[in-house]
Amino acid sequence: MKTLLEILTAELDAPVSPVSGTFPATVPVCSVPRERFAEAARLLKRAGALLAAEWASDETHLGRGFGVYACYRRDSGYLIVCAALPLDDPSFPSLTRRFVPAYRFERQMHSLMGVVPDGHLDPRPWIKFEDWPEDAFPLRKTFDGSQALPRVAGEYVFGKAEGEGIYEIPVGPVHAGIIEPGHFRFQAMGEDIINLEERLGYVHKGIEKRFESLSWQEAARLAGRVSGDTTVAHSLAYCMALEAMTGCMVPDHAQWVRAVMLERERIANHLGDIGAICNDVAFAFMLYQTMRLKETMLRTNKEIFGHRFMMDCVVPGGVAAGLDAQYKAVILEELSAVEDEFERLVMIFDENSSLEDRTRSTGILSAEEARDLGMTGLVARASGMQLDCRKDFPFAPYDRIPVNIPVMSAGDVHARAWVRIEEVRESLRLIREMISTMPKGQRSAPVGSPAADTTGFAAVEGWRGEIIYWLQSGPKGEINRSMVRDPSSLCWIGLERCVLGNIVPDFPLCNKSFNQSYSGNDV
Amino acid sequence: MIRILYQILRTGIKTEPVDLPADTDIREIGAELKAIIDRHFNGSLTIRQVDAGSCNGCELEIHAMNNVFYNCEQYGIHFTASPRFADMLLVTGPVSRNMEIALKRTYNSTPAPKLVAAVGDCGRDGGIFGKSYASLGGIHEVIPVDAVIPGCPPSPADLLGGILKLLKNKQ
Numbered sequence: 267m268k269t270l271l272e273i274l275t276a277e278l279d280a281p282v283s284p285v286s287g288t289f290p291a292t293v294p295v296c297s298v299p300r301e302r303f304a305e306a307a308r309l310l311k312r313a314g315a316l317l318a319a320e321w322a323s324d325e326t327h328l329g330r331g332f333g334v335y336a337c338y339r340r341d342s343g344y345l346i347v348c349a350a351l352p353l354d355d356p357s358f359p360s361l362t363r364r365f366v367p368a369y370r371f372e373r374q375m376h377s378l379m380g381v382v383p384d385g386h387l388d389p390r391p392w393i394k395f396e397d398w399p400e401d402a403f404p405l406r407k408t409f410d411g412s413q414a415l416p417r418v419a420g421e422y423v424f425g426k427a428e429g430e431g432i433y434e435i436p437v438g439p440v441h442a443g444i445i446e447p448g449h450f451r452f453q454a455m456g457e458d459i460i461n462l463e464e465r466l467g468y469v470h471k472g473i474e475k476r477f478e479s480l481s482w483q484e485a486a487r488l489a490g491r492v493s494g495d496t497t498v499a500h501s502l503a504y505c506m507a508l509e510a511m512t513g514c515m516v517p518d519h520a521q522w523v524r525a526v527m528l529e530r531e532r533i534a535n536h537l538g539d540i541g542a543i544c545n546d547v548a549f550a551f552m553l554y555q556t557m558r559l560k561e562t563m564l565r566t567n568k569e570i571f572g573h574r575f576m577m578d579c580v581v582p583g584g585v586a587a588g589l590d591a592q593y594k595a596v597i598l599e600e601l602s603a604v605e606d607e608f609e610r611l612v613m614i615f616d617e618n619s620s621l622e623d624r625t626r627s628t629g630i631l632s633a634e635e636a637r638d639l640g641m642t643g644l645v646a647r648a649s650g651m652q653l654d655c656r657k658d659f660p661f662a663p664y665d666r667i668p669v670n671i672p673v674m675s676a677g678d679v680h681a682r683a684w685v686r687i688e689e690v691r692e693s694l695r696l697i698r699e700m701i702s703t704m705p706k707g708q709r710s711a712p713v714g715s716p717a718a719d720t721t722g723f724a725a726v727e728g729w730r731g732e733i734i735y736w737l738q739s740g741p742k743g744e745i746n747r748s749m750v751r752d753p754s755s756l757c758w759i760g761l762e763r764c765v766l767g768n769i770v771p772d773f774p775l776c777n778k779s780f781n782q783s784y785s786g787n788d789v
Numbered sequence: 790m791i792r793i794l795y796q797i798l799r800t801g802i803k804t805e806p807v808d809l810p811a812d813t814d815i816r817e818i819g820a821e822l823k824a825i826i827d828r829h830f831n832g833s834l835t836i837r838q839v840d841a842g843s844c845n846g847c848e849l850e851i852h853a854m855n856n857v858f859y860n861c862e863q864y865g866i867h868f869t870a871s872p873r874f875a876d877m878l879l880v881t882g883p884v885s886r887n888m889e890i891a892l893k894r895t896y897n898s899t900p901a902p903k904l905v906a907a908v909g910d911c912g913r914d915g916g917i918f919g920k921s922y923a924s925l926g927g928i929h930e931v932i933p934v935d936a937v938i939p940g941c942p943p944s945p946a947d948l949l950g951g952i953l954k955l956l957k958n959k960q
Contacts, residue, residue, distance in 0.1 A: 395886075395887050402922070404922055404923070409922075410922075411921050411922050412920070412921055412922075413922060414886075414920075414922065414925070415886065415922045439888065439891045440839055440872070440891050440894075440895050441870075442870040443838075443868070443870060444838045444848050444851050444852055444868060445840070445848065446840050446843070446845055446848065447840050447841075447888060447891065467887055468842075468885065468887045468888050468891070469840070469842045469843070469885050469887070469888065470885055470886075470887050470923050471842055471883060471885050471918045471921075471923050471924045472918070472921045472922055472923030472924055473918070475921065475922070475923070476917075476918060476919070476921065487917055488917055488918075491844045491846070491916075491917055491918075491941075492844065493844060493845060494843070494844035494845040494846025494847070494848075494849065494942065495845050495846070495849055497846070538849075538852075551793055551796075551797070554856070554857050555796065555800065557852075557853070557855075557856040557857070558800070558803055558856065558857050558858070560856075561853060561856050561857075561858050564853070574850075574944060575846060575849070575942075577846070577941065610792070610796055611796070613792060614792050614793055614796065617792065783845065784845070785843065785844045785845050788885075788887075
């Protein structure tokens, strides 16, 4: 089978030039003339590729204008296609006609970088709010990120369903419970949801701009705080991209410890989610039981790694602390206890007919919709898509310890809960195998500084799904751009779709079954 | 149903006395917290949690205060969805520019007298996000703050200890 790069080179009616200084070598980067940027997307879509990310970079310090980048994924291959934009005319053809995820990516690029997607149907800002000055483009090098912005007048206009009997429900940003802020605008007819529009960006903290003022070492801490519930996966993706750029060979021991932490993070979060889904259908018993198991795991994390969520435990070049025999025994003993309790709870989950009644056929995202919308992670796997970076883009030890990927076809709340259950089981198995095969050795290796004008890419399967980091060094080898793509940037749109035709009181349940990150999306 | 009852029975009671870092008598402090809440809040301290820009780390730990180990309801602490019912706001930060107005509105909707605790290193001073075009820094930059509970994130025990300290200082 031809690779995406071969297909593009053969079929595009314009030169496709490989870009040098990009790492790792397994992820090719090529440039095309900007007027063929969307044509490349058409060809790659025809070849079965999905759009994983799209972003822009201000490359004036590197003696160029702006760069726009699109990252495509098909099976186990990634391809990054870029185009150069001149400073005086930073526009490019929109990919929205081919790929739904481009819809928000390009609004964000326009809002924060000021590059203009030609042919995009929605001119409203994204992440940037209407009360920002229109010409404030924080990711441009000319923008001073340390200064506060004035507020201007402006109004965000929501899409609207109209007709007799249709009413509107605004929710958030400060909404029920202990939860991150976001706004949801419903139009409903009786109990049925006719339309839902999400408005996100409330927790935009300027993370991507902040990266550019930090050293490569400090930036690892920031990556660990993009989304606090996914701190291991985010810092791992950042570190892997940096290590690719600097040619750092991470010791095997550290690779294994990283994977153990990644799987522990997955189990802890899935346990919390399974309980929370049950709690939303008034089965509080399960929430208290799974939160009990989660708490015991967090305490073990604290004992072994020194932090309940393992923040700052993945560092550039390796891990902050290795695992010795004593702690391996602690982990194994705990796994058995958690597994025993978990299986009892799964039995109760499975036998509870009122729970099944509420979760089955609620919030269906069909396989076709999931593919069209470009879903990733557990949401994709609950809708029949078999994707997982641990299999598709394997790094040690996943290249030696194969992962079984659970895939369900129903695409409803039940399937998303059940994918989590299967993933907890698989992660328990993986940790056992990792512990038994863990090589001895150093906990980290020295990391050099990246050369000037190079880029690094990494994709890591966090518990929500594929996390992508793309780093670019400037003329002095400093951070010129750090692109963060949490799976939430793709999957939030799936929630908008899956609730249509469901009743309003089922929205919290659907939302919980997705449990996307606000902070990771808003960066 | 039999399985559920059996599981409840074999799990037993997991709630433990709160493990505060100081060398004071833990049970005494737990009792003190309850005594203050009983006396000044008629047995129930109601909290509205506001995420003003957090990474969600602090939220996970605030959730954990409710789990069976900490069971903050044993002291009369519980969470409400509406700020209009709240005695205290537990605010995580940094305050993002995009949440500034919502935070002020939430504060103004909370009836006086009210208490505000800034949670986490970011709630204290913006933490690693600092002050920028998008982050206004600590909670005190936007609304009056009565106490800070530092940590990244503060553990459930830190949170309970911090709330107690705030109540004692306000007495």
